[in-house]
Amino acid sequence: MRSHVEKYIEEIHTCPHCSQKMSCCEAPPVHVGDGLGWGSEILFICLNDFCPLFLNGWDHVENQYGHHASYRYMELPGSMESNVMMVGNADAFKASVINPEILKSQNSRYQKEKEAVEALDSCLAEKNLEPVMLLLLDEAADRANRQKALECMIQLNELDCIDPIRNHSFRDPAFERDCNMAINQLLKANFKKECPHCFEIIKAQAVKCMHCGEPVK
Ligand SMILES: [Zn+2]
Numbered sequence: 277m278r279s280h281v282e283k284y285i286e287e288i289h290t291c292p293h294c295s296q297k298m299s300c301c302e303a304p305p306v307h308v309g310d311g312l313g314w315g316s317e318i319l320f321i322c323l324n325d326f327c328p329l330f331l332n333g334w335d336h337v338e339n340q341y342g343h344h345a346s347y348r349y350m351e352l353p354g355s356m357e358s359n360v361m362m363v364g365n366a367d368a369f370k371a372s373v374i375n376p377e378i379l380k381s382q383n384s385r386y387q388k389e390k391e392a393v394e395a396l397d398s399c400l401a402e403k404n405l406e407p408v409m410l411l412l413l414d415e416a417a418d419r420a421n422r423q424k425a426l427e428c429m430i431q432l433n434e435l436d437c438i439d440p441i442r443n444h445s446f447r448d449p450a451f452e453r454d455c456n457m458a459i460n461q462l463l464k465a466n467f468k469k470e471c472p473h474c475f476e477i478i479k480a481q482a483v484k485c486m487h488c489g490e491p492v493k
């Protein structure tokens with residue numbers, strides 16, 4: 277399952293016909309000639325067998341089209357727009373329900389993020405920069421978790437964190453700005469600065485870089 281599915285999987289959709297929580301299902305495979313299908317890998321479907329839409333659908337389809345089928349209420353992820361799917365029996369789609377917990381535990385990146393978030397609680401006492409860096413440099417991690425890691429980074433007060441951050445390309449410019457501000461804060465607290473020529477960390481009062489020999493302000 278691809279990672280962008282994760283961002284939708286925790287959406288809560290409620291069926292307007294029965295007020296039950298809808299199931300998150302894998303979208304049925306699209307056959308050649310069917311066009312783009314639903315344009316989504318997952319669909320939210322009301323699989324409640326007592327849903328009035330489903331219960332009344334049998335008669336409706338029988339009368340309208342003369343065949344044995346009914347409807348399930350459906351919504352696309354990120355949307356509240358109403359759709360229905362025709363189903364031939366009560367079990368249709370039940371095998372394609374996605375269990376978000378299983379999906380997440382299978383996803384090692386998410387697992388690592390979760391472990392790192394847990395480790396943040398003890399990282400200050402243990403002087404452990406590792407979970408902090410993992411979250412700071414994980415572009416897929418939750419923004420709030422990364423922000424929390426950034427606060428820990430400042431409190432850990434270790435200059436080792438600077439290089440990996442400088443070498444990382446951030447997708448979120450606002451978060452990158454926060455990281456840069458945190459680095460400046462760290463350098464100041466340690467009476468250091470970055471050489472503008474070679475970017476090595478040097479003493480704040482240095483007039484000449486000890487690494488590249490260039491004069492610095
Ligand atoms: Zn329903």
Ligand SMILES: [Zn+2]
Nearest residue numbers: 471474485488
């Ligand atoms: Zn230098």
